[in-house]
Amino acid sequence: MAGTTLGFIGAGQMARALAHGFVSAKLLDASSLTAADPVPAAAEKLASELPGLKVAASNVAIASSCDVVVLAVKPQAMSAVYQELGGKLAGKLVVSIAAGISLAKLCEGLKTQRVVRVMPNTPALVGKGASAYALAAGATAEDGALVGKLLAAVGTAHQVDEKLLDAVTGLSGSGPAYVYLIIEALSDGGVKAGLPRNLSTALAAQTVLGAAEMVLARGEHPGVLKDAVASPGGTTIAGLATLEDRGVRGALIAAVDAATKRSAELGK
Ligand SMILES: NC(=O)C1=CN([C@@H]2O[C@H](COP(=O)(O)OP(=O)(O)OC[C@H]3O[C@@H](n4cnc5c(N)ncnc54)[C@H](OP(=O)(O)O)[C@@H]3O)[C@@H](O)[C@H]2O)C=CC1
Numbered sequence: 400m401a402g403t404t405l406g407f408i409g410a411g412q413m414a415r416a417l418a419h420g421f422v423s424a425k426l427l428d429a430s431s432l433t434a435a436d437p438v439p440a441a442a443e444k445l446a447s448e449l450p451g452l453k454v455a456a457s458n459v460a461i462a463s464s465c466d467v468v469v470l471a472v473k474p475q476a477m478s479a480v481y482q483e484l485g486g487k488l489a490g491k492l493v494v495s496i497a498a499g500i501s502l503a504k505l506c507e508g509l510k511t512q513r514v515v516r517v518m519p520n521t522p523a524l525v526g527k528g529a530s531a532y533a534l535a536a537g538a539t540a541e542d543g544a545l546v547g548k549l550l551a552a553v554g555t556a557h558q559v560d561e562k563l564l565d566a567v568t569g570l571s572g573s574g575p576a577y578v579y580l581i582i583e584a585l586s587d588g589g590v591k592a593g594l595p596r597n598l599s600t601a602l603a604a605q606t607v608l609g610a611a612e613m614v615l616a617r618g619e620h621p622g623v624l625k626d627a628v629a630s631p632g633g634t635t636i637a638g639l640a641t642l643e644d645r646g647v648r649g650a651l652i653a654a655v656d657a658a659t660k661r662s663a664e665l666g667k
């Protein structure tokens with residue numbers, strides 16, 4: 400990736416996660432990154448965290464100076480970006496990470512077909528992201544490979560049909576928040592049972608990490624791994640029965656479904 404310059408339109412949570420991830424993975428130097436934000440302090444904060452990252456005076460400056468332009472604004476701010484950058488992105492690879500906004504709308508608004516729609520997630524910041532992406536008609540196989548390489552440097556990356564991206568958003572895009580809620584609740588349970596808070600949160604987070612590693616590393620069905628924890632008449636089955644009784648499984652399915660529908664709504 401040497402020599403590739405990448406600019407973020409919007410310097411919020413997800414731009415920060417990706418910028419840190421790219422630099423930590425040594426895929427891009429901070430000096431090859433630029434960010435612009437209507438509140439310059441947001442981009443300046445990112446520059447202070449990643450010395451060498453440049454703060455651009457405007458979105459147009461990024462569009463003219465960077466090879467890859469990452470649209471990292473809320474979906475609701477995208478029409479303002481169309482107004483500013485539409486027709487000014489010739490020769491640039493545009494990457495949108497906005498939830499719900501289709502490739503067709505992006506291409507129409509930006510007046511370019513060289514667009515890749517990505518759904519990343521914030522654990523990219525620590526190299527443990529989960530992303531999926533889809534290419535517009537004008538994005539080349541090389542463009543797809545470049546985006547795949549960027550995303551793979553900060554976690555896993557899957558090229559998918561665009562029609563799957565709302566579901567990806569509902570699962571892995573929003574999913575870190577579900578898992579933080581679960582970790583917080585597990586920690587509360589530990590505190591209720593008498594554990595000190597720091598120990599309880601550390602045990603809860605490591606348990607989620609270890610369980611996830613078991614699924615990914617061993618490739619076993621999560622139900623099989625669950626059964627291996629539950630001894631007959633033991634502690635785990637007592638806990639599992641309570642989770643089933645409270646509808647946790649259905650609640651998680653409904654959460655992904657609701658977030659998927661919201662992603663589709665945001666694109667309308
Ligand atoms: N956060 C997450 O976990 C994930 C987010 N996403 C997607 O990433 C995108 C960004 O989300 P997130 O980082 O959370 O949002 P943030 O609100 O944290 O960041 C967006 C930034 O863009 C700025 N901004 C607003 N309008 C413009 C504009 N016209 N030009 C340049 N910058 C602008 C905002 O400024 P101001 O606050 O002043 O409006 C803000 O600083 C969204 O589309 C979201 O769907 C995707 C996956 C995960």
Ligand SMILES: O=C(O)[C@@H]1CCC=N1
Nearest residue numbers: 497498568572573574
């Ligand atoms: O909550 C949101 O809309 C964004 C998209 C995925 C994660 N955060």
